[in-house]
Ligand SMILES: Nc1ncnc2c1ncn2[C@@H]1O[C@H](COP(=O)(O)OP(=O)(O)OP(=O)(O)O)[C@@H](O)[C@H]1O
């Protein structure tokens with residue numbers, strides 16, 4: 001798959017992010033265009049989650065800037081960034097364990113006022129993940145890992161995002177479920193949502209992506225069309241266990 | 243094979259100590275039930291009378307306990323200053339209602355003023371509590387747990403000092419607007435004040451529980467309590483939600499403060515310490531972090547004290563605190579999470 005020729009939706013320019021004395025991301029730049037699936041891959045500790053958390057406003061870059069549809073969003077608090085149309089299904093799912101599946105989904109639409117439209121999104125999410133419908137009254141914390149992952153993605157979709165950020169949606173899932181998750185990502189994109197994806201499952205993430213960036217200890221190491229990187233021997237060597 | 247065998251042996255050992263614990267628990271429950279049952283049989287009227295008094299105090303404890311539980315639930319801080327906030331609210335209500343408005347005796351106009359000042363005191367409590375969080379606790383949110391805790395202790399002294407400057411060092415009698423009338427019901431005596439306590443505290447408790455459990459803001463509060471970063475990703479303004487929680491807690495303390503001043507009839511700068519301790523105990527007893535637990539805990543502590551002090555056959559007033567804390571400790575041994583609290587296993 002090749003890069004789309006559409007306007008830039010998210011533009012990350014030269015950001016540096018750290019935790020106290022530790023610098024996790026150093027001078028990273030990349031962009032996501034409207035309608036694309038962009039994958040961010042790299043080994044453990046490369047700074048992928050830190051990058052995503054910075055885009056969502058949970059952390060703020062020390063230097064550099066982030067623009068979303070032409071508007072500067074770095075420095076904005078997280079809840080304002082959600083209002084701009086960026087929803088984030090975080091690493092480790094982070095569902096609300098003591099609430100029901102239903103309440104978790106409602107929280108995904110926390111900022112939306114139009115209850116009829118929210119109802120429609122809910123229907124769409126429950127169609128995408130019929131399992132959630134079966135478990136609608138269950139306490140989210142008592143669900144299986146796979147079900148929780150579906151809930152995390154479903155909850156992010158409840159915000160009707162323009163850009164959906166997913167941090168390792170297939171983590172800890174059985175192979176059948178991994179396939180299901182990747183199919184779902186395709187389906188979500190077809191419905192008009194742009195996707196920024198981080199995955200351990202690098203090969204699948206590259207195959208599905210229009211464009212991909214490879215991170216190594218906080219730096220950008222490589223970039224290119226997903227399908228090209230998927231067959232690149234250097235990539236295979238380092239990240240695909242080849 | 244060996245592992246299976248040791249597995250069984252270990253299981254047996256645990257179940258033995260568990261058995262002992264269970265037997266001792268039934269013994270304790272048995273003794274208490276017998277004591278209460280005995281008093282009920284020898285003088286049912288006195289028993290009911292004492293129960294009413296207990297619920298009367300318990301409702302006030304519940305209002306204060308609510309504040310401990312709400313704040314603990316959302317930022318895991320034992321807000322040591324909360325009892326003193328209650329004290330400051332009682333002093334505020336005295337200063338406004340009794341001194342400023344001069345409402346010192348029963349009467350229709352003074353009842354109306356009481357309602358107005360109830361509202362003002364709740365607003366006062368909310369504002370003070372939100373301010374405390376804003377200036378003292380917020381910047382310590384990511385600091386080690388001990389830092390906000392010690393700050394709360396310090397804040398408790400600050401509030402006491404304000405109270406001391408405001409009403410002086412000796413307890414001040416409040417000329418209450420509530421008449422000392424008592425009504426007879428089937429041989430029971432119920433004070434007018436008790437009706438007022440019921441009429442004020444129960445709706446407020448119901449309102450606050452409703453806010454937390456059924457409204458959009460309440461949902462944001464519960465989400466923030468569980469996972470702050472995930473809440474931000476939902477678009478929840480976490481700081482604002484925490485402020486709102488402090489506002490509710492402060493308003494509840496305000497209601498309790500004015501009710502205390504008007505029904506007990508004294509205010510004093512050091513009231514917060516004792517009442518705070520009792521209310522905190524109530525919150526822990528019910529399961530800190532759980533709203534219904536705070537209400538239940540408050541009622542139970544009120545009842546324990548009343549039974550202890552007032553029953554025909556009982557330990558008597560001197561043992562009041564001892565009794566409350568003995569029961570708290572026993573309960574903690576059997577149910578570390580409190581009556582309605584989460585057991586550690588459920589916690590994710
Ligand atoms: N809260 C934190 N405090 C200090 N250092 C952190 C913290 N979170 C992450 N780091 C460090 O920042 C670096 C980048 O972490 P990050 O979570 O972004 O990696 P990642 O690429 O998502 O890795 P993984 O694939 O394992 O999820 C790591 O070296 C990590 O140890």
Ligand SMILES: [Mg+2]
Pocket residue numbers: 048049050091167
């Ligand atoms: Mg990560």
